[in-house]
Each structure stands twice: as structure tokens, then as C-alpha cells.
Amino acid sequence: MTKRALWIALILCATTSLRAEESALTLSPSVVNLRGAGGASVTHRITLTNRTGVDASFELIAQDVVVKNGTREFHPAGSTPDSIAASATFSKRAVTVLAGESRSVDVTLTLPASTTQRAVVAIFRGTTLFRINGVSATASLGTLFTFTLTGDVRLDCAPLRVEPQTAATNATIEATLENTGSEPLVSTGASVFVDASGAIVGRTQFDSRRFLPGERASLRSEYPGELQPGVYSVVATLQFEGRSLTRTAELVVK
Amino acid sequence: MKHLLAVLAFLALAEIAAAESLTIPLRQSASFADPAATAVFTIDPGIADATIRDGLVIVTARALGSTLITIIRPDSTETIDVAVVQPPTAASYGFLQHRPASTGFYELGYESSSRRMAHTVASEDPERFSFRLTAVDQSRDEDERNEPVVIPDASIVLRRRGSELTLLDRAVAATPLSLDGDVVRGIHYESRTWLLSGGERESFRYGDLFLSAGGERVALASHRHRVLGFDLSENLMWSSDGERHLRGSVFGRFERNGLAIGAEASYDGEPGGALGIEYQDALNRLWIDARHKPPGFGSPSRSAGSFAEAVWNARPSARLSTNATTSAYRFRFPGVSQDNQNASVDARYSIAANWSIAGGASYSRFDDRGTESVDTFRVPLTIEYNRRSAGASLTARWEESSITGESGPGGRVSIHGAGRSIYASAWVDYESAAPSLYLILDRNPEFANALAELGIFPQSVGDISRLLRDYPGLVDAGLIENIVLETSLERTQAGFDLRWLIPASTRQSLTLRALVEHARRVGGGRDSALATLAYSRQLTSSGAELVADFTVRSYGTSRSSRNENAVAVRLRMPVSLRGITSSRNGAIEGRVVARASDGTLSGVEGATIRLDGTASTTTDTRGSYRFSGVVHDVHRIELVLPKNSYFRTPSALTAKPGEPADFEIAYFPARLFAHVLDDEGQPVSAATVTLRSSSDAVRFDTASDGSLSWVGAPGSYVVAIDSPPSGYSLLAGESERALALAPNEPASLTLRVRANRSVSGVVEDVTGPISVSIVELDRSVTTTDDGRFAFRNLPSGSFTIRATFRGSIREAMVSVPSAPTVISGIELK
Secondary structure (H helix, E strand, C coil), rough: CCCCCCEEECCCCCCEEEEEEEEEEEECCCEEEEECCCCCCEEEEEEEECCCCCEEECCCCCEEEEECCCCEEEECCCCCCCCCHHHHHHCCCCCCCCECCEEEEEEEEEECCCCCCCCEEEEEEEEEEECCCCCCEEEEEEEEEEEEECCCCEEEEECEECCCCCCCEEEEEEEEEEEEECCCCEEEEEEECCCCCEEEEEEEEEEEEEECCCCCEEEEEEEEECCEEEEEEEEEEEECEEEEEEEEEEEEEE | CHHHHHHHHHHHHHHHHCCEEEEEEEEEEEECCCCCCCEEEEEECCEEEEEEEECCCEECCCCEEEEEEEEEEEEEEEEEEEEECCCCHHHHCCCCCCCCCCCCEEEEEEECCCCCHHHEEEECCCCEEEEEEEEEEEEEECCCCEEEEEEEEEEEEEEEEEEEEEEEEEEEECCCCCCCCEEEEEEEEECCCEEEEEEEEEEEECCCCEEECCCCEEEEEEEEECCEEEEEEEEEEEECCCCEEEEEEEEEEEEEECCEEEEEEEEECCCCEEEEEEEEEEEEEEEEEEEEEEECCCCCCCCCEEEEEEEEEEEECCCEEEEEEEEEEEEEECCCCEEEEEEEEEEEEEEEEEEEEEEEEEEEEEEECCEEEEEEEEEEEEEEEEECCCEEEEEEEEECCCCEEEEEEEEEEEEEEEECCEEEEEEEEEEEEEEEEEEEEECHHHHHHHHHCCCCCCHHHHHHHHHHCCCCCHHHHHEEEEEEEEEECEEEEEEEEEEEEEECCEEEEEEEEEEEEEEEEEEEEEEEEEEEEEEECCCCCCCCEEEEEEEEEEECCCCCCCEEEEEEEEEEEECCCCCHHHHEEEEEEEEEEEEEECCCEEEEECEEECCCEEEECCCCCCEEEEEEEECCEEEEHHHHEEEEEEEECCCCECCCCCCCCCCCEEEEEEECCCCCCCCCCCCCCEEEEECCCCEEEEEEECCCCCCEEEEECCCCEEHHHHHHHCCEEEEECCCCEEEEEEEEEEEEEEEEECCEEEEEEEECCCCCCCEEECCCCEEEEEECCEEEEEEECCEEEEEEEEEEEEEEEEEEEEEECCCCCCCCCCCCC
16 A cells, blocks of 8 residues: 655644544644744743654754735745744754653744744644554644734725525625734624614624734624514624724625 | 712713723723614623613623724714723732732822822832832811821732732721721731731721721631632631620622622621622623621621612613612611612613603602601603713703602703813703702811712712711711701702813813802702812823822802812832842853854854843853843843844843853854756756855755755855756856855755757668758758758757658658657658
């Protein structure tokens, strides 16, 4: 049987983990938000826990997270100007985490004074093969570090796209957001349906989403309730880094 | 007074609106008026929830964090930041949190009206040690004698691993049944589970006011823990004021799904207890508070009483809100003994955008246990127009009082307006039967001011009842001497309030307030007027802070008048008190080294080191540095990052004198990412590339994708393909590059070679040279005498080889791949 190695980089999940047959590799923390100034360093401890039942070996690397055309790209350390990943210093170059145990590694990152990059990921790159659903794979897990240096936090929101409910689908609200500032931000939000009398008849929540500078994405939420025929105002408020923006749209339910 | 309370409440609400942010302690609520709002929602209801009732936006803090509320009005929306913060730890019985002092400072305050001078010096280290010393020198006008009173307040707090020991003064709360904020002078210990306190009651503290407490000896012990979702605490108190008392109580609190229940049981020779229930959902809020306080419980006096209150708010529809309140009090204090009952219902209906009507009925009974009794019944009806910038209301009342036995009309007209920095309101109120309750207070004006600072403006039966319930120590101290009922046959009041916050860095504000009153009583009438003009500004803004308040107050009646001019000055300056806690000096020294790629370490010369952000020095040739004469305390040492380097250790360290403070850096290398491609852009593997500097040369072979990368010292280099790989040939000008490589600025380049592709063959039967061509490329060659031909340097593709011989065309098709290729043996027959 031909063995095929797969890279699985579960890097930006809320909980970084690899699950296989009731067992898991977990890395904590999954995201670290840092605030400071260029030219300073930060040392952070990241801990990998192995509950797979198999000893697992990893090597430690860092990659720069760069946004191009609104989406994230991962670049090898030093391959971009003013690379943050190039400064990554790990307390261990490689670790073996025995089954059922945890190992911690300290990573020191220096933010170049003039860099426009704001994110780097520290990766436990797996060198041990696991079998997942009959396929051999190595598992890599990463911790995302984001850096905030200035107060230039801006978020643009395109006009809301609101779709009324149908026989087969719920009413949906979609907000397309773009981080037009120079700092990372986390956006959360909620929206409500307001009837003609001004009362709130329904509410939906937008999932929390992290935006690196230049990153663009759409937040979408569904309202599972039944809206009576009528004209509604949809009011959506998005919160990010202590700021907010509100968008409204009209929805007609026939 | 009631109207003044309303005006102050309006000003507070206006300030909330202007700030566009709310800070609410956990599990508490804040509210502000927004009559135009039709709905409100929060981004994260788990942190704070919001609802609208009766024209009020009510925000309830549920969990620590921050979120937003969005207020929806018919013609606009508004978003307000909400921060939920940790409340003071006073909820744990036994201790109130001491007033914090974030850094060392000295503060001097002076008020000319009371000739009160207060000095405070304090230092705060949240982890280890803090102290505070306050001395208040105030002249109390007692029996026309100006006797200076100096009240010291001193505390020394030692902290370690979640526990702290306080020596001397500390504010101590007993139980919900006593509620006194006594300051006990003695020794206090607090950990996560135990609270212990012993000493003498030194004073009551109300705001900045200290009142003597009589020197009763007290000892308190409290143990707190959590069982089955209940927060429990058991408290034992012992006191001796000539007569010994031993008091015990148990307190528990439970909270889940909008329901919060707190209960206390106590015994002090007589059982006592308290019960608080609060329930809240999207449309309803119910609040019940009932207490029975046995004589003298938690208080040096024999004060006692039973108290009960219930409040129900409901919102049956989006436009309608209703409220119902009832309360009953029975007091047994020395010199004060009375029964009070209050009940009211009201409803508010939003009839259109910005317009609403409200109406209801209220009843109150005041019974001074046989000497005085009065029943009051009121039915008001109000119509309001309200916007954020301006509003007006008109109220008509029907009033009846058992004192006069008559009923009659009353009413009120009020207007208000708010701009960006100006707030103003005015009102006129008329009552035809106007019984009012007044507290006879001690003549010390400071006490009245302190009550105002606490938000207490007692006027109605309910106001006074709550004051007596929550602050029995004021009665104990003799500061509330009695309660009297004043009855006017007719009373007309008018007021005006203006506040201007001058937008400047000096925080200037100008406040003008005026109140006129005409009252007609059985024995005649009285006219009075009160006007206050106050101006405040910050005189300095850097380092020391000096703030001055100037007040001109004029008060007159039909018989006399009085003018007062007052000035209050507050000076606060930061003071470094480090020397008090640490007297020994020493040196902090260390080394800055750079790690090379081979792992060797070398000292970094000329690196800048900073101490506490103030002093700095540079490293010597070995990379060593030293700060001498440093106070024996924890200091912050920072390395300014040398150019083109990065940290391998933290960029800032904390250390005491004698502890090492070393830094390690590494210099960014230069990086080269190169590709070798053929003439058609295909990667060329195994090509040998030489990177040559003035002193050295390294060689690499390209990978299968034609790439190579190199990391090394910055400098000028020549990158070249010295010898082409098999099947390729050099391309002039594209096989060599000169470039400068800089640290952390990756360079990329592409070198090109030509893939050798050839096609050869023979044209049969020829006896001399003829022409052979590739039709698609329009290229031709001449054969040898025996008909052999060859094409070289061909691109990839499918081609037609053609020869014309003896009038006939001979052709062959050939396919040339992109890889280096030698195709031979083509026969043109």
C-alpha cells in the first residue's frame, strides 16, 4: 500500500487540535494577541498535548502570515521583507511528545521596527505518521501571534445583503468586511429585525472573526425564526477593538 | 429638594449620553432616559443585556468584558460602549475594600466654607505593600465654638499570595442588617476563605467625611466558601461597650437563569434576618427586599426595625410599560420611632415617536407612633415630548392630604435642552396641599454635603425610610435628630439649571442653579430664593494636578438674606516613596551577546541599555554594562535592539541589584531565493550555481523544482552558473547576476539556460546539397552531399520537416519535447 504523507495545518482554529479515534493533539494557546512597539521582543510559551496514544515528534518552525488580495498566505521564514518569522527563536528545535503527555516550548519573536506585517504562526511541524481513516498523515499545529502597534484600526463594511426566508431557506444577513487599517482586529456582531412599530422581533449573531490588515471576508448569519409578512428594518452592529459600525437594510417578507 | 434631585439626575443622564460609554460593575445595572428609543439590543447578551422600560434604557451587567448596545429610534440608531468591570469586594462580608491608591501621591484639599483641611499621603503596591495616612483638620461650629478636630486615618497593608494583613485602620462592614461602614482601628487579616478583624471602632466614614464612632471594642470573624452553587459565609462578631454582645449570622447567595436569591439569618439575643430576591427576564423584573434587624445588631446603638420593599416592572407591549411598588417600614431608633407605608402604580404609553403619556396613583402613610400621622394620595397624569437634544413635559395632579382634609389640583411644567457641551432645564411646580417630610439634621453643613455626595436627598416618605434603614449609624451618631412634617396650604416652586462644560484641556465647567419658592401656611407665607454660581478649572495638567472651585451662593427669604462665597482647592502630586520601603542601594549589571550561526557567542559593543525608562548606558567591548547606586527594588531593564538584529531572549527584564540581567541577540542573515529555468520557463534541476564573494565562494545544486535558497552574511555577491548541466547551454547575459544582499531583505532572482533540442536525419537518394526546411519555424539548412541535415537550438513543439527533390516534396512530422532532446534518424524518402 502506497503511503502518502499529508500536511494538516490546523492553524487558525479556535481550538487547535487533531482528532483521531477519540484521541487528539492539542496546542495551547491557539491565538496570542500582542500589543507593543517595534524593536521589542516577546517570549511566549506554547504547549502541545498528545492524547493520541502514539508518541509524536515535531520540529519547530515559524512562518509569516501575509495577506494578499484579501486572503491569508503563509510564507517561509525570511522569504518576505522584514520577516517576523525569521526572528523566531525556539527554546527547542524539535520535541518528542510521549503519548498522554505535554511538552512546552518557549518562542521568542522580535517585531522589526519598520515592518508592516502583523502576524506570524509558530508551528509544531509533525514528523510522525498517523493513520487517519486509512490514510497516513503527519500532523502540524500552529499558534497564531498577532501584533498591534498603532491605533490605526479600521473596518469597512459593504452594504448588508439581506435575503428573506423562503420555503426552503431561512432569512439571511451577510456583511462583507475588509480590514482597511494597519492593525489586526477581531470583529463580533449582532443584528436584529425591527418591525414597523419599532419593536425587535428577531435577533441573530455574527460569529467572531479575526481580520488581519487587508483581509476581507463575509460574515453571514441565519435567522431560524418565522417572520410574518411585512416590512422590516434590519440593523446590524459590528464591534471591533472598542469601535463599532452599524448598517441597516430593509427586508420585505411577503 | 425633589426637583433638585430630578435636575441632578437629568444632568447625570446627559453626561452618560454625551460620553457614549457605560462602565457597570458586574451584576449591577445602569439606566438612562431615551424616550424616543423603541428597541435596544446588545452585541453580546452574555456580557450585558439591555431593555427599555418606561422610557429608560436599562443595561444589566452579566459577565466581565465589553460589548456594545445599539439603541433603535424611529429615525436613527446609536451605539454605546459598555464595559463590565469587577465590582469592589465589599460583597464578601466582613470587609470593605480599602480606597485604592494606584501610585504614590500626596494630596492636599482645602474648603473655605468649612475651613476643612485634609492631607493624604499614600503608596500602593498591589502585590506587596501599601500604606495610607490621612489627617483631616476641620473646624466644627459646635455651640458657636470653633474647635478644630483632627481625625487621622492610617493603614499599612502587607500582601502575600492571595492574603493580606492590614494594621491600624480599615473600613469594616458587618452584615446586611447593620450596613455600617465603620473604620476599625486594630489588626485585620483577609484570605480567600477567612476574614478576621479586631480593634476599636474609630469612626464612621461617609465619602470624605469622618465621624467619631465611640471607641467600642470589636472582633469579627468570617468564613466563606461555596457549597452546591451557594456562596456561603458564616460570621461571628463580638463587641463590648461596657456591655458585651456576641452576634452570629450566616449568609448565602444563589444566582441562576435570571434569578438571584440572597438570605441571611442572625442571632443577637433576638433573631434577625434578611431576604433579597431578584428575578429578571426580557419583559419583567421583580425585586423583593425584606429585613428584620434586632436591637443593636452590628451597631453600637439599640436601633431596630423591620423593612420590606417590592418592585415589579413589566412591559406588556412595545409601547406600554408598567411599574408597581410597595414598601413598609417600622423603625425603633432612639428618638426616632415611626411606621411608613408606601404604594404606587404607574404606566407609560408611547403614543408616537418622541411622544408619551404617563399616569398612575400613589399612596403613602407616615405615622410617628401616635404623635403625628398623615396620609397622602396623589393621581398624576403626564404628557411628554422628548428628544435627546430637547424635551418638555406637562403634569397635572390631583392631591389629597389628611393633614388639611382637603383635596386640590397641582401641576408641573418642565423643559430641558442639551447641546454638545451645554445642558439646561427649567421647571415650575404648584401644589395645593403640600405636606413634606424633613430630617432635622445636625448643624454641621459637611454632613448635608456628604449625604448629597452619597446621592441621598431625603424628601419623601420613601426617601427618608431608606436613609434610616441603610444608614442607622447616622442616627446613632446623633446626626439625625428627628423627622418633622411640614405642611403648606399652597406651595409654588420654580427652578432653573444650566451647566456648561467648556471644551478645553483645563476641564472648565460653569454651573448656574436658581430656585425660588412661595409657600402659604396657616400662620402666614414665606418667600425664599437660592442661587448658586460655580466655576471649576484645572490649573495644571502635568505632574502635580491643581484644581480650583469657586462658588457664589445667595440665599434669601422675605425676612432675611445671606450670601456665601467659597473656594475649594485640591492639589495632588505624585510622590516616589520607594525609599521608604527600600533603603539599600546596589548595582545591576549584565552582558549583551550575539549568537552566530555556528552557535558561538560574542559580546555586542555599543548596545544601549535602559533602566526603568529613565537612565541608560551602553555596553563595552565585551558587551558588558553596569548601573550603580540602584535602589534595592525590582527594576525594569530594556535593551534597545541593535540594527539588523533580533532578540533571542526577552527584550525587557526585571531584576533587583545583584541579580544578572543578560540579553542575547542574533543578527538577521541575508537570504537568497533563486531559480534556474530553461529558455521555456521550465525548472532546471541539478544545475550547479556558484555564489561568489570577494573572499569566498559556495556552490549549490538546484532542487527538482529548479530552486535553491541560501542564508549567509550580508554583502555583495555574484551568482552564476559556471557550467551548464547536461543537455543545457548557457545563455549570454542570463546565466550570471551581481547583487547586494541585505539583512532581512530576501532577494530573489532567476537564472536561465537553454535546453538543447536537435533534430537530424537524411534525404535519401540525393547526390548533392539541397535545402531542407522546418515549415513552422521558417528555418532551413543545406544538406551534405549525401543528404544529411541537422537542426539545433529548436524550441519545443510539433514541426514539419520538408525537402523538395526532383520536383517532389518529401516531408516528415516530428514532435520536439521541452526537455533537452536529440532526435535523429529522420528519413525523407
